[in-house]
Amino acid sequence: MATTITSECINCGACEPECPNTAIYAGGVPWELNGTPGAAIAQDIYYIVPSKCTECVGFHDHEACAAVCPVDCCIPDPANLETEGVLLQRARELHPETTFPDDAPSRFRKEGGAAGG
Numbered sequence: 001m002a003t004t005i006t007s008e009c010i011n012c013g014a015c016e017p018e019c020p021n022t023a024i025y026a027g028g029v030p031w032e033l034n035g036t037p038g039a040a041i042a043q044d045i046y047y048i049v050p051s052k053c054t055e056c057v058g059f060h061d062h063e064a065c066a067a068v069c070p071v072d073c074c075i076p077d078p079a080n081l082e083t084e085g086v087l088l089q090r091a092r093e094l095h096p097e098t099t100f101p102d103d104a105p106s107r108f109r110k111e112g113g114a115a116g117g
């Protein structure tokens with residue numbers, strides 16, 4: 001993943017349109033990737049599909065969902081830490097039409113590295 005939405009989500013919906021990977025869905029809504037559906041991961045709050053989340057690597061130097069969340073409940077999942085390399089490769093697989101340079105925007109490269117957010 002590794003961004004995840006905690007139970008503090010108030011269902012405002014602000015994060016969903018910000019995700020460059022369409023990885024965020026409302027609770028109860030099935031997700032899909034390349035036409036293949038998946039069962040909703042959360043029923044009552046918004047959720048992020050781990051296999052579609054790049055922590056915005058490739059697009060932004062921060063997680064776009066976290067930037068707009070009014071209650072700061074979009075956080076790095078401590079149970080699912082991934083490297084910048086893994087996330088960049090995922091961005092390339094999710095967006096085969098896009099060329100991502102090795103130094104594409106990444107939260108890992110902003111001041112202070114991956115700490116904070």
Ligand code: SF4
Nearest residue numbers: 009010012013015069
């Ligand atoms: Fe929930 Fe935050 Fe997304 Fe609003 S922005 S739906 S509170 S995770």
